[in-house]
Structure formats: C-alpha cells, structure tokens
Amino acid sequence: MKLFLAIFISKITIIIGKLLHKGSSTPGAIALKIDKNLMSKFTLPKTIIAVTGSSGKGSTSKMIADAIKKSGKSVVHNEKGSNLEYGIATLLIENATLTGKIKKDILVFEIDERYTKIVFKNIKPNFVVITNITRDQPPRQGHFDLVYREIKKALTNDMHLILNGDDPYLQKFNLEKNFKITYYGIDKNKYSYTKNKFSNLNINYCPRCSSKLNYNFYNFEYLGNYYCSNCDFKTPKIDFLATKLNYDKNELIINDKYTINNCSDILYSAYNTLAAYTTLSLIGIDENKICKYLSSNKKTTYGFYEFNNRKCFILNNKNENSASFNQSLLFLDEKKDKKTIIIGWKEISRRYNFDDLSWLYDIEFELLKKHDIDKIICVGPNRYDIATRIKYADIDNKKIKIIQTLDEATDYIKKNTNGNIYAILNFDYVIPFTSLMNGRDK
C-alpha cells in the first residue's frame, strides 16, 4: 500500500512539475519520504547500465540510451541529468506502474560518483561504466582518491566494469578487487605525443608498487600507454581499441574493422564514444549496427561557426575541473593558426559559495606560450584572477586584455582582434557568448 501511495502521489507531482517546468528531483524526494524503502521495491529490467565518473557520464549514457532505442529496444534513461538519489527515484517512478514494475527492456542511468553507493544498494547495475576520476569540485569532493573510495564502496564482484584502459588510475579498482572488466582505449595515433605536456597529474607512480610510471606515448594528461619502471603493471589488454583516430575525416576505427563517422576533435568525446560502443557491444548489439547508430548522432561537443572569415570555436568547460580546461588547451594546442582567446565565467560554482580559484594553477596555460596569440581576453567577475594566471604562464602582458562584461568582450573581439577565436568558457557563459557573437540578444 505504501508503495502504491508513494508512486501515485509522486506521479501526480511529476505531472504538476511538468506543467510548471520544475526540476525533476522533488517527486522522488516526496516518494522516499512516504516510503523510505521505495528503491528496493521496484521490479527492474533485467539489463541495468550505470555510468559514473567525473566527466562524460551525461553524454556517454545518452549515446548508449539513444543507440539502444535505435536498435528497437525500449529504454529508461535520466536524460535530463538528474543524477542524485532523488533524481533516479523520480526517473523510476515516472516509468513504473502503480505496483512498481518498470516495463522497459533496459535501464540506463548516469549517476553522481558519490551517490553510487546509495543507489547501487537497490538498483544494482549489471554493467558499470566509470569514465574517469579527475580533479573536480575540490570543496565538495576533497580529491580524486576520496571519489575513488566512494565508488569502490558501491561496487560488488558481480558487476561488470567498463573502463578506459589508457587510464592507470582506474586500474586501482582491479588491483584491490577482482572484477570482470572490459577495457577500451585509443592506440598511438597522429595526435599522440611522447613528452608529457601537463604538470599536475593525478598519477605519476605505479598504483601497485609506487615506482615511477613510464609512457610509450600519451593521448592526454596521464592517459596513454604506460608501464611501471619496476613491476609488471602496464596498460591492460584493450578489448575495444581505437586503432585509428582522424579528426579531419571525422573517423574513429575500432579494432581495425568498425568505423564510426562522427568523431569530434575533442579527445574526451572519442573516449566517451568508445565507452558507449563497448557497452553496446557487451549487451549484444551487432558492432556494424552500433557504428551506424553512433555515426548518426549529432556532434555536440563544442560550438563552431565562422565569423567574418574567422573560425570561432566555443569550448565548453567545467569550472573547478582542470581536466576539462586541459582538454580545451590540448584541442587548441593541435592548431597552428593565429589565435584570439577568451576565458571566463559567470559563477565559479552553482552548488556552493566558496570562491577558491586554486585549480586555475592546475591547468596547463603554459601551453599557450608557443602559440601565435593576438589577444587573450579575460572576462567576468574573476577576470583579474584569470589574467594573473595567464601572466604567470609567461604570456606577454600587452596581449592580456581584461574586460568586465561579455557584451564588451564580444564587442572587443569583433572590432579589435585578429585570428581564429577560441572561447574557453565555463558552461554558464557558452549560450550568452554565442548569442552575443551572433549579434542576437542574450
């Protein structure tokens, strides 16, 4: 009876919420108030896929869910990104009968790293994708080892893990518990490099014996082909290996055989695509079909358009997450053109009021030094902190321009700068910047 009541009332709340365009965690919160054991009472689909990690969980889970739909199966997915306990509860209620039965073939959900241990207790996935554990929101998360520990608590041996084999840090899961793991990775390609480009890495030493890790090549930060200088720890055998990566041709070829045609030139997007591919293959979808499904997705990783014959790249970053900014810098580092760069955001964090910007010094802005830069525009409430960081990356002071508002900054870019435009923005500036550059209202 409790279950019926919890689901019934929440379903009404969901309808009201939709009418008012309100967020999607309240109904789940109400339901869990009525029945605190609600999560254990659902009759769930046989196949459950969870995607977690510091970044990429949204886009990876979406790729997985979309492809499953295209394959003709029905799927439940938290596509709006409500990825805490209440959000998952709302998702299940929305898709359940009044007796708690989810009548879909597959459940796919992205989940916040720290909530895995709460949600997995009752909603036990068969497959867990862990995209990465990077530096992310230090005031909330502490640091990556603590996030690792939280996820580890949530995992049991009957879960099948899907991991990036290029990431030595993620192999810690396997060293401490023996999981069934399928690895994906990217082979040496024309964008790989042999000399480390990033100074502040999460892992430099072997997670097994603490000796120095060496690399045959790097793809990004500490991702690449590694081996321990002392023991036999090294890149594992990769089951789904991108044997070719070509941004110009939009091409990602897996195991020399299967080609995906909408690869964007952000490396993380290739890794997310591989994670989705691996998962889809493991649930039994034919690999040729996976290629077709994934190739038909729209590219959404960054905005691009031409402005008066200048290319304008809009790179979407997450504040307090140096890896996302480093990813943008790697993208920029591969281009040899003249550049105007704009960096900024409205808020440091949506979640809390701490104004700490130490993470700016984890970002390798030093990579900009060797580029032909016209101007670097620092914009927004923290413009002086950004400008200071750029100064300490040894960029000529005369090239640093400090502007208070996005309106003035876009105006300045249009009138007073040269070269292609690289906008390295937190997500809260992406839409207003794009509108202003296009001359529309915010």
Next chain:
Amino acid sequence: MKITIANLYYDLLNLYGDSGNIKALVKNLENQNIKVNVLNLSINDELDFEKYDFVYIGSGTENNQKLALSHLMKYKDEITKYIENNKFLFVTGNSIELFGKQIIDNDKINCLNIFNYESIKQEKRIVKECTLKCDFIKTYIIGFENHDCIIDSNKYNPMFKDKNNIKEGIHYKNFYATYLLGPILIRNTDLLKYIITKLIIEKDKNFKFKKFDFSLEEKAYNNYIKCMSKE
C-alpha cells in the same frame, strides 16, 4: 646572484594548484635579475639540503602524503639543521602535518618530529575560506583550506591568526607552514614580497631592489576582499 629552489615532491604534492607558489617565486625573483634554478625533486631522488636556498612543499592526497613522508623521514637531521640555520622552508596545505610528531588517522604514522604536535584526523573534512591576520604583514591574508586533520600547534609561534585570535600555521625562523592551500604567494603579494625580500637580503644585504609589479594580483586581491566584506 643565483637562488636554488627545491620543489619537493612536485609530482605527488601538487593537489590544489600549489605549483603556483613556485611560479610566483621564479617570476618575481627573475624580475629582480636573479638567476633562479628550480630543482623538481621527488621520491626517487637524493636530497641535499646544503644546496638549496629555498625549499617548497605543497599539498597532496593522504596517500601521496604518506609516500612523500617515508622518503622525507630519511632526511630528518638534515632538515632540522636546515631550519635551525635560518634557511627558507615554505609549506602549504596538509604538508604541515609532516613536521609534527605523528599523523593519527586509522594508524599512527610517525612524522619528522621537528615540532611537537599531533595531526588528528577529523570526522568531517575541513573545507573553508579564510581571511587571516599576520604579524609581519599589514594586509589581510586570504586563502582556502581543504584537509582532513587538525593540528594542535598552540605552543608555537603561528604564521597567521583569525579574527578571534585563533592561531594558524607555524612560523619559526625561516620556516613558514600553513594549512592554506594553493597559490597563496600569488594571492597575497605582500607575503610574497616579504619572503622574496628576506630571501634576497640574507644573500646580499646591499641588494638594489627593482620595484615589484603586482598590479594584476592586487586587483584580484582587492576584488576578493570587496566581495568578502559584502557577504
């Protein structure tokens, strides 16, 4: 003049943008026409404290902190001598714990025992913004903390005090240690200027200083102070 900076455990204790402090020292010493030699050193290296004018240690994960500690323990006598000889040692974040007696979390881990305090793990991580006073600097010191232990270093001269005169950190001769993390020398240019000036004067009493240019840093600082006073 040439100054040698040892950036200790650069690849382990670099968690919260702490490497910014090295950038601050290098750039502003070079602006004084001083040749700066930075030695990035870690657990596979031999340390030789005779060779360093300035030693820096930043913050790290608890795991990396223990890795660094077991290496640093070999140099206990050399470090003690280094500090007693008035040489510069600057420590940010949880590395302050290395210089006490013990870290008490699930185990009791012996530390350098140069200062007689224990670092005791707290149930909840200490995460906070700080505005502090400092005896040798006129302006407020701004910073951030993110660590899991607290230390009882009351018997020592602190580096800073909060508005209730609660002591923070340790200042002894030219040993400067604080739980404040990250690029505090960039955020607090008065502190940076104090330390650089002192470092140079110890080497050459008659050094002719050029004016420091901290215009960007000061604007960032003033902006922060302005925002804090509004709240």
